[in-house]
Amino acid sequence: MPELPEVEVARRNLSSWLDGKRIARAKVEATRIARGGSPRAIERMLDGKRVASVERRGKWLRILLDGGAILYSHLGMSGKWVARDASDGKLPHERARIDAARGRSVRYVDPRMFGRLVAAPGGEEIAEWAALGPDPLAGGLSPKALAARLTRRSGPIKAALLDQSLAAGVGNIQATEALWRAKIHPLRPANALAPAEARRLVDGIHASIEETLAKQSGPEITYVEEAGAENPFLVYDRAGQPCPRCRTKLTRIVVAGRGTVFCPRCQRR
């Protein structure tokens, strides 16, 4: 599952492949991924335009084009941007491609099709982008601001962390890792966190993101659930294994409908 670090790697890759390049030809398949206009309309928006820059906010990407049009991209659970040669054939599960003139042929691959491509020909900011909260990597997430927003929430802290309007880009993996680092039980009511705990939580989010980012950098990202991939995380998907801190057996529960691993000794309720 791509979360903030993987999406940031995708942004850097797209930027290196496309920045300043003219788009020779775009192809968008007719799948549920294409939104905000027909696949044909998205292609027309891209064809012949020069790419100005690639931005990220939370788990959303956007490609800004000269003239003001914008292509938004969300990777969902299994989406990836990869670069090939223009002469290379269609990849398995390839849903779109953007061929740069005198450059790479950039392909969007997404087996499960939870991802999205949204065209904004007039450069409009789509609602999903506008609704995103502060981005932890951009330094926008402060302990005080997070604590203030958490006072209104009585549900489990883990569920609150998954709300993209609170902290953009934190998903199930980063939330699980950050709570373990901060020694906070996933079921603690969000509005019951002490200031020191909010500080530890923000530190944990930053540390987890930075560490994942360092491990995932490269032109091809591997997601943890893919066959043959090794799990780079400290506790995510490691129920039954010893806690890396105290060796107590890690426990798995379900919070907000999602698998949640924690250490019953380090993370007390």
Next chain:
DNA sequence: TACATTGTTCCGTC
């Protein structure tokens, strides 16, 4: 064969 699993967005309810 049917069902659980997976993360996020969307939707209905309180």
Next chain:
DNA sequence: CGACGGAACAATGT
């Protein structure tokens, strides 16, 4: 109106 639980989505594993 905001919080929150559950449904839907596509594919895979049991």
